[in-house]
Amino acid sequence: MSYPAILLALALAVAALFAASLMVGPAGLPASASLRALFGAEGRALVLVMQEIRLPRALLAAAVGAALGLAGAAMQGLLRNPLAEPGLLGVSAAAALGAVVALQTGLAAAFALALPVAALAGAGLAAGLMLAVAGPRGGTLALILAGIALSALAGAATALVLNLSPNPFAAAEIVFWTMGSLRDRAMSHLWLALPFLALGAAMLLTARRGLDALTLGEEAAATMGTGLVRLRILVVGGTAALVGAATAVAGAIGFVGLVVPHLVRPLCGGLPSRSLPAAALGGAAMLLAADLATRLLAPERDLKLGVVTALIGAPFFLHLILRTARAEA
Amino acid sequence: MRPPRAPPAALALALALAAAAPAAGGAPARVVSLNLCTDQLAMLLAAPGQIAALSHVARDPRASAMATEAMAHPVTHGGAEEVFALAPDLVLAGTFTTRATVELLRRLGVAVVEVPPPGSVAAARAAIVTVGAALGREAAAAALLAEFDAGLARLAAPPGPRPRAAIYAAAGWTGGAASLSGEILSRAGLANLAAELGLDAGGYLPLELLVLAEPALLVLARPYPGASRAEELLTHPALAALAAGRPAIRPDDADWVCGTPHLLRALAALRAARDLLPEAR
Amino acid sequence: MTLLALDQLTVMRGGSAAVASASLAVGPGEVVGLIGPNGAGKTTLLRAALGLLPVAAGRSSLAALPAAARARAVAFLPQGRTIAWPVTVADLVALGRLPHGGGPGRLAAGDRAAVGRALAATGLAGLAGRIATELSGGEQARALMARALAQEAPLLLADEPVAGLDPAAQLAALATFGGLARAGRAVVVTLHDLGLAARACTRLVMMQAGRIVADGTAAEVLTDARLAAVFGIRAFRATTAAGPIVQPLEVV
Numbered sequence: 001m002s003y004p005a006i007l008l009a010l011a012l013a014v015a016a017l018f019a020a021s022l023m024v025g026p027a028g029l030p031a032s033a034s035l036r037a038l039f040g041a042e043g044r045a046l047v048l049v050m051q052e053i054r055l056p057r058a059l060l061a062a063a064v065g066a067a068l069g070l071a072g073a074a075m076q077g078l079l080r081n082p083l084a085e086p087g088l089l090g091v092s093a094a095a096a097l098g099a100v101v102a103l104q105t106g107l108a109a110a111f112a113l114a115l116p117v118a119a120l121a122g123a124g125l126a127a128g129l130m131l132a133v134a135g136p137r138g139g140t141l142a143l144i145l146a147g148i149a150l151s152a153l154a155g156a157a158t159a160l161v162l163n164l165s166p167n168p169f170a171a172a173e174i175v176f177w178t179m180g181s182l183r184d185r186a187m188s189h190l191w192l193a194l195p196f197l198a199l200g201a202a203m204l205l206t207a208r209r210g211l212d213a214l215t216l217g218e219e220a221a222a223t224m225g226t227g228l229v230r231l232r233i234l235v236v237g238g239t240a241a242l243v244g245a246a247t248a249v250a251g252a253i254g255f256v257g258l259v260v261p262h263l264v265r266p267l268c269g270g271l272p273s274r275s276l277p278a279a280a281l282g283g284a285a286m287l288l289a290a291d292l293a294t295r296l297l298a299p300e301r302d303l304k305l306g307v308v309t310a311l312i313g314a315p316f317f318l319h320l321i322l323r324t325a326r327a328e329a
Numbered sequence: 330m331r332p333p334r335a336p337p338a339a340l341a342l343a344l345a346l347a348a349a350a351p352a353a354g355g356a357p358a359r360v361v362s363l364n365l366c367t368d369q370l371a372m373l374l375a376a377p378g379q380i381a382a383l384s385h386v387a388r389d390p391r392a393s394a395m396a397t398e399a400m401a402h403p404v405t406h407g408g409a410e411e412v413f414a415l416a417p418d419l420v421l422a423g424t425f426t427t428r429a430t431v432e433l434l435r436r437l438g439v440a441v442v443e444v445p446p447p448g449s450v451a452a453a454r455a456a457i458v459t460v461g462a463a464l465g466r467e468a469a470a471a472a473l474l475a476e477f478d479a480g481l482a483r484l485a486a487p488p489g490p491r492p493r494a495a496i497y498a499a500a501g502w503t504g505g506a507a508s509l510s511g512e513i514l515s516r517a518g519l520a521n522l523a524a525e526l527g528l529d530a531g532g533y534l535p536l537e538l539l540v541l542a543e544p545a546l547l548v549l550a551r552p553y554p555g556a557s558r559a560e561e562l563l564t565h566p567a568l569a570a571l572a573a574g575r576p577a578i579r580p581d582d583a584d585w586v587c588g589t590p591h592l593l594r595a596l597a598a599l600r601a602a603r604d605l606l607p608e609a610r
Numbered sequence: 611m612t613l614l615a616l617d618q619l620t621v622m623r624g625g626s627a628a629v630a631s632a633s634l635a636v637g638p639g640e641v642v643g644l645i646g647p648n649g650a651g652k653t654t655l656l657r658a659a660l661g662l663l664p665v666a667a668g669r670s671s672l673a674a675l676p677a678a679a680r681a682r683a684v685a686f687l688p689q690g691r692t693i694a695w696p697v698t699v700a701d702l703v704a705l706g707r708l709p710h711g712g713g714p715g716r717l718a719a720g721d722r723a724a725v726g727r728a729l730a731a732t733g734l735a736g737l738a739g740r741i742a743t744e745l746s747g748g749e750q751a752r753a754l755m756a757r758a759l760a761q762e763a764p765l766l767l768a769d770e771p772v773a774g775l776d777p778a779a780q781l782a783a784l785a786t787f788g789g790l791a792r793a794g795r796a797v798v799v800t801l802h803d804l805g806l807a808a809r810a811c812t813r814l815v816m817m818q819a820g821r822i823v824a825d826g827t828a829a830e831v832l833t834d835a836r837l838a839a840v841f842g843i844r845a846f847r848a849t850t851a852a853g854p855i856v857q858p859l860e861v862v
Contacts, residue, residue: 026535052567080694167555217692225681270695
């Protein structure tokens with residue numbers, strides 16, 4: 001299959017899953033009425049359900065999934081390591097910490113943008129730290145161990161902040177921030193995240209050529225005219241914007257950025273510049289499917305998105321570790 | 330709208346009478362309560378000086394219907410060591426929480442009475458009897474029960490239409506027919522949407538089902554200080570649009586979280602809201 | 611016209627000079643063999659010349675250029691053979707066109723021709739569609755060299771390009787360098803094989819402990835005294851009809 005054909009196939013999969021996401025819900029509405037309600041031509045209650053409940057959920061699943069897929073592909077490109085992933089490296093956990101701090105200090109209530117900005121700051125610090133740990137050679141072991149340490153630290157700090165909250169419900173939400181959910185999200189969440197998602201995506205797509213050059217290592221890339229400092233700023237900043245905004249509205253969702261780039265890379269010929277758009281589409285498809293699964297598997301429970309992505313992603317991760325270990329042995 | 334905060338005059342009288350009665354022989358002299366609901370029952374029933382400590386939650390005005398009264402008593406955070414140091418001769422506890430503490434206290438030879446969380450008005454009445462007996466305050470318990478029953482009778486809904494109401498609390502939780510809040514709803518002359526949807530014990534009510542059901546009355550929760558995503562749901566635009574077209578009341582959580590006669594306040598508030606509904610006429 | 615000019619270049623590492631006051635000029639038509647024992651500073655000299663390392667003193671004409679202009683003035687083939695992703699040989703070689711605005715998936719006619727020349731020069735035309743990371747080590751080395759050739763810069767700096775290659779591939783690589791020189795370009799290549807260096811390079815530069823200790827033709831540089839003093843070896847040397855022969859014999 002040619003590259004444009006692969007992108008088209010992925011886009012069609014996203015469209016189909018998006019439509020399915022709009023059609024599936026506890027109310028079991030007939031498809032034709034749902035469709036009319038989506039465009040405002042039905043009873044008031046049905047219009048509310050389609051436009052204010054199901055539409056934001058489906059849009060957020062697609063946007064957050066695309067962000068995570070894109071961020072994963074870009075981090076892997078920068079670190080030249082197929083195991084680099086915002087969730088595994090603690091970037092998502094640090095973003096969640098930033099979001100929780102913004103919420104519990106009241107900053108987010110005073111100034112709505114404080115929520116994604118704080119999450120972005122957490123993600124940016126974590127991604128920068130991981131870049132420093134990886135160093136120019138990108139050692140896998142140091143990177144993964146540092147990711148575990150950072151995830152644990154950010155997770156513990158998040159739990160601490162939530163436990164100290166005067167709100168009795170806050171402590172019960174540790175699982176949301178570590179596993180993520182899109183239940184009952186509103187359009188306002190999408191509008192809050194969208195500018196940061198757009199900015200992050202633009203930064204990462206600008207970095208595409210530089211990431212291609214990095215295929216040959218940092219020295220060769222530098223002598224081919226790639227500004228390494230600029231490239232790192234673009235990728236770390238873009239990843240922080242994407243993961244920060246996604247986590248601020250949906251919680252930390254792991255493994256999408258690991259699984260999707262790994263699946264699309266061989267289809268697109270390996271180069272980061274081609275993997276990036278495909279990983280964005282693939283991420284949207286995966287998260288839409290995972291969100292559908294949470295609704296179909298346990299409609300009466302608030303099954304977390306991260307549970308589904310981890311059930312798929314963790315075995316994948318083990319498989320990749322074994323393969324990397326064999327390659328390095 | 331909000332029910333009056335002070336207990337009805339008759340209840341105050343019952344309290345005064347109970348306090349005046351001397352403790353029976355063999356009644357525990359140092360009682361520690363570890364649970365918000367037993368805290369309130371202890372305050373309603375115990376003789377002066379009989380309470381050694383209450384749980385710290387008893388002083389939280391958001392959760393406790395008797396926060397002011399609780400200021401007069403010492404509080405504990407409930408660890409076995411802390412409780413044991415108070416040298417209690419009776420510990421009152423709930424059946425769901427503080428399990429490990431209760432086991433440990435029993436092994437240390439402390440008498441523990443466990444009171445299940447109330448799932449119905451009948452269970453609430455039984456709890457009053459249980460705690461009254463444990464405290465050696467049977468007369469006070471009987472007086473309190475009489476007052477409670479009188480209130481229930483007074484507030485009982487007349488036969489007639491039962492407008493549909495939906496309880497929608499933080500994180501989308503709702504009380505079913507088999508829950509205390511569901512029974513209060515029913516006694517107030519309202520039909521419970523959760524029961525209609527098959528949620529007998531209560532549980533998560535999907536927002537889209539709530540919006541489509543268009544209940545006549547919304548029973549919502551009051552937000553706590555500090556932020557939580559669970560309560561952010563209560564500001565969802567779909568819910569706001571639904572609430573714009575119908576009355577909503579926000580009863581005090583503290584009034585119907587425990588099976589005490591404070592339930593009457595929640596019942597009165599719901600009855601009043603129901604009687605104002607056009608569907609109730 | 612010089613393609614590379616180093617003037618008193620000094621690089622400090624851990625308090626001592628890894629490269630000390632090195633001066634060197636390379637012009638079109640030259641294949642300069644940079645020789646010296648391990649740790650003599652050959653790789654450091656190349657990196658500093660490219661501006662990849664901070665320089666303590668002196669200057670390099672290449673390091674002074676803006677990054678984009680430098681990428682069109684010199685191609686660098688590093689010692690570490692990194693191919694991070696499973697890309698095709700054709701895409702890998704096409705990366706060499708990035709400095710010219712091309713690259714995988716967006717090759718203009720000129721770019722396509724350059725990639726074709728590089729594949730032909732390295733004998734990889736038949737492997738263009740294969741995944742580079744699945745090739746043998748020698749084939750990967752040739753693919754990476756093809757990438758550097760596709761950059762078609764006037765100067766090529768190659769760090770140990772023939773290490774680990776079979777004899778035919780080694781001779782072919784150096785023949786390619788000779789061809790570049792005859793076409794008016796220049797190559798600076800670090801080598802450990804003195805025999806190969808003597809035969810394939812138009813000029814040898816010998817380094818020891820960060821300093822350039824000799825610079826000239828093979829006959830001028832590879833004297834018994836220098837081989838003993840710099841490399842600590844004795845070698846058989848002869849001039850034959852097929853060119854000069856240098857064969858290390860023993861450690862002295």
